[in-house]
Amino acid sequence: MAKKPVPCVGSPAFNPATRTKDAEARSNALTLLEGDHLSGAIKFWFQLPPDDTWTYHAMTAVTLPQVQRIVRLGAANGMHAWYSAPSPQKPPRTEDGDKDDDDVDAAAATTTTTTTKEPPPGALTPPSRADVDDYVRIFQPTSLTGSALKAFGSNAKKGSVRASVAANLQSRRFIHPSAAGLHIPKRKATASLPPNPYFDFWAWSCRNLEWCGPCPESEARPQSHHVLPVFMHHFGCAVPSYEGLEILRAVADGRTVADMGSGNGYWAFMLRQHGVAVAPVDNAQSEWRVSWVDDTTIMDGTRWLAQPGSAGGKDMVLLMVYPIVGGGAGGGVEGGFTRGLMAAYKGDTVAVVGTQNHNGYTGFRDMTFDEYMEREQPGWTKVVQVPLPSFAGKDEALYVYQRGERAAKLAAAETSKT
Structure with a gap:
């Protein structure tokens, strides 16, 4: 049996379920943010020690004190x-x-x-x-x-x-x-x-x-x-909006959402707060400081879908949040993550959170998810593309596509209007 992840490395007290409901903690964190004290807000909200020196890795390695100094530099x-x-x-x-x-x-x-x-x-x-x-x-x-x-x-x-x-x-x-x-x-x-x-x-x-x-x-x-x-380490790669979460709840229509490449589980956590059943699955390729859920299945997504109990996700919604591109230093085949899951999925509703411009951050280097669906997946109907709160320099969106009976109902309803 896989060992449950630590909710927050360096913070024995942090519990996502209780901390998010602490209105006073939120108010205090917002006050710190109003003073541009990001380091203090992170340490307070996640109950980290004042002298925290944990290193956050991206293309460079930074600590909270270093990030705070950069914030103070402003423009x-x-x-x-x-x-x-x-x-x-x-x-x-x-x-x-x-x-x-x-x-x-x-x-x-x-x-x-x-x-x-x-x-x-x-x-x-x-x-x-x-x-x-x-x-x-x-x-x-x-x-x-x-x-x-x-x-x-x-x-x-x-x-x-x-x-x-x-x-x-x-x-x-x-x-x-x-x-x-x-x-x-x-x-x-x-x-x-x-x-x-x-x-x-x-x-x-x-x-x-x-x-x-x-x-x-x-x-x-x-x-x-x-x-x-x-x-990214504390929350994840993309910010869920109220609209985005409610759209996913609506298209799930009571079904379980299979969150493939769920990372630290923030989207799974938030969807559950909105009453959606979620099965988070991740291969643990990436390191996260915070884990929002403790029941992630550590497995390749295509293998998980192929299990008898999963049935290819036939009665589930497939969700990919910030699907990796692959094919670079991290290995794999460019676009392989998304293409592999689309081939393995037997259901009728797929949702993707990713870039909607051509910066190549998610899914594919040379095309957005909607372009991929138009070129390689003509049997699917586009249902949703809505912008999400995007971090500076990014352009994120939620995409939803459907096929089969659900798509046919949409087409029939549209035809009846003409």
Whole structure:
């Protein structure tokens, strides 16, 4: 029997189930974040010792004190230069697309005192705090996401970064015309909602890093920020939104979600908070400081689906959160993770959380998940593509596809309207 993971390395007291329900702890962590004390907020919320020196590995290795020093530098050394005039040639990728290898600028992690406040050549003026706040508001449970996104665009100044972000997100947002039930209503009261601590920390990062969302002007940025490895180890690679979680609950329709490549289990944990049954499966290739669930099956996803008890996931929803690209230093075949699971899956509903631009961070180097489905999986019907809260320099979305009887019902309903 596999040994249960430690909920948080270096924190004997941390328990995800009880900590997320501690309203006072959340309030204290938010106060620390308001003062840009990320290190303090992480240590307080995860009940870590004051002198914590655990090393977070990505393309470089950083500790909480180092990350805090970089946060204090602010926009120096181009660390907030997320937006620039698009280059005619995309810079080459320097990482292999695996979950624990998001690229950050190693030079800025050093303890050097040499800084420059001059923005990099071609950098655009950062968005205003109001623009950042309005971007965050799009994804709050109290917002009707589609309407908030439209307002985000209609209130943008012509030619601004905000206008470009709004156009980018609106052009990609899609909910099948016959899937009215997937337009998630806003929540007027949030007291009964399951807490989403990742969203709290992500919202702070948007304000601190001067980020108001992805657009063509941000796609060319070759590096991320040193905050990201900390977020990844504590929460995961992508931030779940209320809309995204509720869409998954709706398409699951009472079925179990097979979370393949579940990582540290944050999405599985949050889906369970929303009343969804989840079977987390991961091969333990990546290292995480925090484990949100203690029942992950350590196994290759295709092997798990092939088990008699799994039946190819025929009566389950297949979920892939930040599927690895593969084919680089991490080994494997480029695109093999996604293609292998799609071939092994016998069910009718697949959901993917990944990039919706061409930075090649998830699934495939040269195409997005919807492009892959159009080219190689014509038997599936696109049901959903909605933006997710994206970390600075990223552009994430939730995709949902269906086939068989469920897809046929959508098609029939659409035909009846014409």
